[in-house]
Amino acid sequence: MTETRAPARGRVLADLTPLRTSAHYRRLWFGNTVSWVGQGMTALAVSLQVYEITRSPFSVGLVGLFSLVPLVVFGLYGGAIADTVDRRRLGLASASGSAVLSAALAAAAFAGFHDVWFLYAIVALQSVCAALNSPARTSMIPRLLPAAQLRAANALNSMTTTFGTLVGPSLGGLLVGFGGFQTAYLIDALAFSAALYAMWRLPSMLPERTGAKRASVLDGLRFLATRPNLRMTFFSDFCAMILAHPRALFPVVAVLWYDGDARTTGLLAAAPAAGALLGGVLSGWQGRIRHHGQAILLAVACWGTAIAVFGLTRNLWLGLLFLAIAGYSDTVSMIFRNTMMQVAAPDEMRGRLQGVFIVVVAGGPRLGDFLAGSVADLTSPTVAITGGGLACVLAVGLLALRGRGFRRYDALDPTP
Structure with missing residues (x-):
């Protein structure tokens, strides 16, 4: 691990030390930032498409339910899996799944296939992928950085999440307005390439455990x-x-x-x-x-x-x-x-x-x-x-x- 210097007493802005000292973390952070923006675009585009199909606010509200339930149910199991397998492979597989699902949304939109239950199913599967990806990705970070840099890394990660939440839906609305739903979905699918590249460059991330083969x-x-x-x-x-x-x-x-x-x-x-x-x-x-x-x-x-x-x-x-x-x-x-x-x-x-x-x-x-x-x-x-x-x-x-x-x-x- 790279040694870290004590924080400057007068520091106010975010500490960028993790980005400077770890190429692996830098790629992971950038890929996650791009992915968060893309996911924000898709989330808004799906809601707009569901409303266009149904003209029902209740149906739009169901998008949140189909997203929430798999995230809660699979969140615990995703964490258990991340404590058993190679976290790099789990991150690659789950991010690949999310990219394929966004591509499926784009393909359906290009083909003129507009079915609300198809959209609900894709949203639910995307939540499953997110529930598997997040514990794997987050538990990798302490292996990439010394403990003294983890607080700074978490501050940088918070900027990623919030930036995606703010920018993604706004950008998604513009893209849907100019190029249709398929444009937002396709760009989201392509945006996952940054996260996939970052995961691919990581070393093996087997958990440091010597006991049982399965994590409960x-x-x-x-x-x-x-x-x-x-x-x-x-x-x-x-x-x-x-x-x-x-x-x-x-x-x-x-x-x-x-x-x-x-x-x-x-x-x-x-x-x-x-x-x-x-x-x-x-x-x-x-x-x-x-x-x-x-x-x-x-x-x-x-x-x-x-x-x-x-x-x-x-x-x-x-x-x-x-x-x-x-x-x-x-x-x-x-x-x-x-x-x-x-x-x-x-x-x-x-x-x-x-x-x-x-x-x-x-x-x-x-x-x-x-x-x-x-x-x-x-x-x-x-x-x-x-x-x-x-x-x-x-x-x-x-x-x-x-x-x-x-x-x-x-x-x-x-x-x-």
């Missing part, structure tokens, strides 16, 4: 149950994503609070993503933080506070500012949570922990959407959003009181 999902959950610090990373994220997740109410508050329309809803949805991207870009200062548990608790508390204040605002630009602050805080929490999982967990468990992470990241916000919508229906959007933010702050405060070891977690002496 239950063994991973048992391991997590006996590791309080790693367990706390998931509990803290649940506080934010379930109790204080106002996304489902954006269309409502855009009209009721700001007298807006669909464009206002788009701004509300984009503000947390913009803040999250800024959290990755301005992540250099995080290299000086040793107590990652404290950083996570404070970041989640900041998220809850920003959401609570957003619920009290009636000025659009002020509301967007607090949503951006929430997005920034979420990125800070995510960077330190990922780093703890990669550093404190043994290699033979990293895939399964990433599988649990997928389930939490995919399922938590959906539960949050349901809770926010239910509370708003029973009371009001203000109570749902502000009350949810305050509940998040209270819950993470209780976690802080109970998790003395989590507060004391030291990156220089990681204890799972």
